[in-house]
Amino acid sequence: MKQVFERPESLKEVSFHFCPGCHHGIIHRIVAEVIDKLEVRTRTIGVSSVGCSVFLYDYFNIDVCEAPHGRAPAVATGVKRVYKDRIVFTFQGDGDLAAIGTSEIIHTANRGENITVIFVNNTVFGMTGGQMAPTTMLGQETTTTPLGRSFIGDGYPIKMSEMLATLEGCSFVARVAVNTPANVRKARKAILKAFEMQVNNMGFSFVEVLSACPTNWKMSPQDALKRIKDELIPYFPLKIFKEKTIPDTL
């Protein structure tokens, strides 16, 4: 029988532990497919973060270093400075990257560090049980915003891609979603582009992926997909914010 669909070599032969309807598995798979496509598996080093994405090393068939909460871009900087010819990427959630790790992500981007960051934005702290994240939508009920997030006191949901795109050091910044097959294809294309940027020494590349967290949103997986379409995408538009074509040189 002809095999038409197979596990990427960059993923281990294990099942994902993620909750039903969670998009981490899809995003893991896309990253693995891209690593396979670029044939860089044996020279790629992943940096996991704190939150649901910490288990990167359980699923990816590559070398992985765990980073403290929010520090993945700094850890990746250390790795990349030692091995300039290796492919180094971080995989971070919004609690990690957009809250405790804002300093590290901004300065790593601003240095134009030649790494790739995959930013999973599900508008909530997932692993700790659904607390408010900086990306939580106005009115969204979480365990720490029981009456819904209010801009008075809690501020507005932070748009990381838009912010980072203003920095000269960034070579590629895009926001994608994986809520429909068409969007999955676009996400794959953006993540491939981000890794290609690194392969071509173009500097810092960043892809934000809007992701569902049905468990903490207290929704069915179907309703979570609908929320991404109706609520998240209008506020967090899907687009390529920045794409350099010529590398910065002295």
Add this chain to the structure above:
Amino acid sequence: MPIDAAHAKQGKAARAIALRAGLKCLKLIQQTLMNDSKKRLIKGNEAIAVAAIDAGCRYFFSYPITPQSDIPEYLSRHLPEVGGTFLQAESEIAAINMVLGASAAGARAMTSSSGPGISLKQEGISYMASDELPALIVNISRTGPGLGGIAASQGDYFQATKGGGHGDYRTIVLAPYSVQEMYDLTIKGFDLADKYRMPVMILADSVLGQMKEPVAMVGKKKSTAIKKDWALTGCEGRRPHVIKSLYLDGDKSIEHNWKLFKKYQKIQKNEVMCEIKDCIDADIILIAFGSAARIAKTSIEMAQEKGIKVGMLRPITLFPFPNQQIEDLSKDIKKILVVEQNTGQMVEDVLISVSKNAKVTFYGKPTGNALEAEEILGQIEKLKNKKGFNR
């Protein structure tokens, strides 16, 4: 007749054991002292920077803070000359995590800071202790708590020796007391970090960082680092490597913590360094480390000129602490004076080390201005004349 044998004959067996151990300890760092040909007059901070390059360290990440800035300033100029990387990070936290990443990739990596910055780095140090990642962390400490001041202080002793960050771990802590030792112990620190796969800390202060002395150097040597077959290099031709500190499984967490503990026990057994001086006929032992020991050495010479029999035990490793040496010496030298530039931290380790009948007196003060040799001399004289003992 060797001094220890002479004492063994006089029945001062415990003292002999301690002296022998003390001599062995000193040999561990005297590799460069024999070599006078390449002496250079340099600052303590600069000695650390030169030693880092000589030790084969090529990756340095830090954030500016007084009184250690000579170290990054020197390395920003000289690391690129040897193909190394100097990176001024956006924060102390980022700097230690860059060290974590470079170390995970198998490189000799280093950061330096001072008290407030070291507090911020503790998260990363704790992760590195659990990850079993080697690195050298330099604390040219200043007064605290809080922003404190930039004068020399030994107030970071507890933080350095008792772990410092969260969790059940230790770092090896080396306490130089001369510019020569700033150089020697930096090289030694990298070797120990690689040998035991853990962070090693140099605990000095602004007196040691800013003073100038002639230093003998080994010159740039090929790294003696052991082969790091655990490092992250990309998994070409092997199974993937993972460096992590998360152990959600209870049994695995317990197993991991025991593994770390056994490593620390081994270090306690094998790596203690201390200087034991003039204890052969001493009635009083003065125990001090780092800059306090340097000042106290003058006090001891003044006391000896006055005919007071006072010797010194100077811990060079603060973890592992020379508990055994102190216990042995205190078996027949009962008057012990602990001097620190703080309100009393190392004295707690001395108290749990001394034998039953020894009496420990503490003299120290929070600094801003350094201790003076005369005031320590006053304490030695007071102790000599004392019939009973202080505790």
